Amino acid sequence: MLVHICCSVDSHFFLQKLKEKYPNEKFIGFFYDPNIHPYSEYRLRLLDVQRSCKKLGIPLIEGEYDYESWLRAVRGLENEPEKGERCRVCFDKRLEVAAKRAKELGEQRYTTTLLVSPLKSQEQLRQSAKRIDEKFGVKFVFEDFRSFGGTQLQAKVSKEEKLYRQDYCGCLFGLMQQRVKQEVIMDEMIAPITRQILPASIEERLAMYQKRMELEEKGIEYSIVRRRFLNYRLLRGFVKVEKEVVPSFILSYSHLRRDYAKARIEEIIDGVGYANRDEIRIVDLAFVQKFIEVQSMHQLYFEGLPFVIEQKIRQEVDGEYSLSPIVVLDKIPNRFEIYIYALSYKDVEEKLIIKDQDA
Numbered sequence: 503m504l505v506h507i508c509c510s511v512d513s514h515f516f517l518q519k520l521k522e523k524y525p526n527e528k529f530i531g532f533f534y535d536p537n538i539h540p541y542s543e544y545r546l547r548l549l550d551v552q553r554s555c556k557k558l559g560i561p562l563i564e565g566e567y568d569y570e571s572w573l574r575a576v577r578g579l580e581n582e583p584e585k586g587e588r589c590r591v592c593f594d595k596r597l598e599v600a601a602k603r604a605k606e607l608g609e610q611r612y613t614t615t616l617l618v619s620p621l622k623s624q625e626q627l628r629q630s631a632k633r634i635d636e637k638f639g640v641k642f643v644f645e646d647f648r649s650f651g652g653t654q655l656q657a658k659v660s661k662e663e664k665l666y667r668q669d670y671c672g673c674l675f676g677l678m679q680q681r682v683k684q685e686v687i688m689d690e691m692i693a694p695i696t697r698q699i700l701p702a703s704i705e706e707r708l709a710m711y712q713k714r715m716e717l718e719e720k721g722i723e724y725s726i727v728r729r730r731f732l733n734y735r736l737l738r739g740f741v742k743v744e745k746e747v748v749p750s751f752i753l754s755y756s757h758l759r760r761d762y763a764k765a766r767i768e769e770i771i772d773g774v775g776y777a778n779r780d781e782i783r784i785v786d787l788a789f790v791q792k793f794i795e796v797q798s799m800h801q802l803y804f805e806g807l808p809f810v811i812e813q814k815i816r817q818e819v820d821g822e823y824s825l826s827p828i829v830v831l832d833k834i835p836n837r838f839e840i841y842i843y844a845l846s847y848k849d850v851e852e853k854l855i856i857k858d859q860d861a
C-alpha cells in the first residue's frame with residue numbers, strides 16, 4: 503500500500519496504526535507536499551519524515567516539489583479559509599499524484615496520513631479520494647485513527663518520539679491567515695540575503711534537527727527544550743553619507759526612536775563613534791576585525807556575521823540589554839542619515855541540549 507505522507511507528526515502515528523491493523527501488508531511512504539512553503543520548511547518536514555520512516559522500517563519516496571504547479575492549482579482560492587475550497591484542491595492535487603504513483607508502482611491501494619490530522623476534514627479527504635479512485639482505478643483506504651482517544655495518543659507519541667511539531671498547515675496562504683489572526687510577525691517569510699541563520703528561524707530549526715540525527719547515529723543522548731526570548735528582524739535599513747547610500751551592516755537589535763534620523767558623530771572613543779541622535783553608534787571594519795576575519799564591507803553585507811559574533815560586538819560596544827543602533831561602515835563619517843525599519847518581539851525557540859554522558 504502506498505501511503506501519502508504530509509508530516510512526521512501525522513505519519514509516525516498513522517503508520518504505527520496501519521502496521522498494527524495490516525500486519526502482512528508492505529507499506530511504501532510517499533512524501534509529496536508541494537504546498538509547503540517556504541522550501542526550507544519543506545526540507546525540515548522531509549528530514550523528520552525520513553527519520554520517522556527509518557525508525558519504522560518503511561521505505562520512503564520523495565515526490566516532486568512542483569510548487570509552481572500547486573500555486574496554479576489554487577489560483578483564485580488564496581483567501582479561502584482552512585477546510586475550504588483551497589484545501590479541497592490541495593487534497594485533490596496531492597492525492598491524485600499519490601494515486602498515480604501507486605499505479606505506476608503496481609500498488610492497488612493507497613491512503614494518506616492527512617486522515618489523522620485533527621485539523622483536516624476527513625469527509626473532504628474522502629470525497630477527493632472518491633473522484634480520484636474513479637479516474638485512476640485504484641482504491642483509497644480510509645482509516646479513522648483519530649477517534650476513541652487516537653488524537654490524544656498521537657500527541658503523546660509525537661512528544662515521546664521528539665518529532666518536529668510544526669505550527670502551521672503548510673501553505674503560504676494558510677500561514678498568512680494564521681499569523682494575522684495571532685497578530686504576530688510572519689517571520690517564516692524573512693530570510694536575510696547574507697544567509698545568516700537567525701534565531702527561531704526555519705534555518706535554525708533545520709540545522710538543529712540535522713544535528714540531532716547525527717547525535718542519534720552516534721548514540722549520544724539529548725533533549726529538545728523550548729526557551730522564551732526577545733527576537734529581532736531587520737526589515738529594511740540603509741545609511742547615507744553626503745546623500746549617497748553607502749555600504750553598511752546594521753547589527754541586530756538596532757532600533758531608532760523613529761525609523762529615520764539625521765545625525766553627526768560627536769566623539770570617537772576606543773574605535774566607537776557616538777552620534778548626537780538616538781544613541782547611534784558607528785564602528786568601522788577594523789573594529790569588527792577584532793572579533794572575526796572579514797576582508798571588506800562587500801563581504802560583510804553579502805555574507806553577514808554569525809549571530810553570536812554580532813552579539814559579542816554589541817556587548818562590547820554598548821553592554822547588556824542594548825537596543826541602540828550599531829552600524830558598521832567602511833569608515834566613521836562626520837555626518838550621516840540613517841533609516842532602520844525593524845521589529846523586536848517575544849518569541850519561543852527550541853534548543854538542543856546534549857545530556858551529560860557521565861551523569
Ligand code: SF4
Pocket residue numbers: 537538584585588589590592593671672673674675676
Ligand atoms: S491550509 Fe493546508 S490543506 Fe489547506 S491549502 Fe494550505 S496547505 Fe493545503
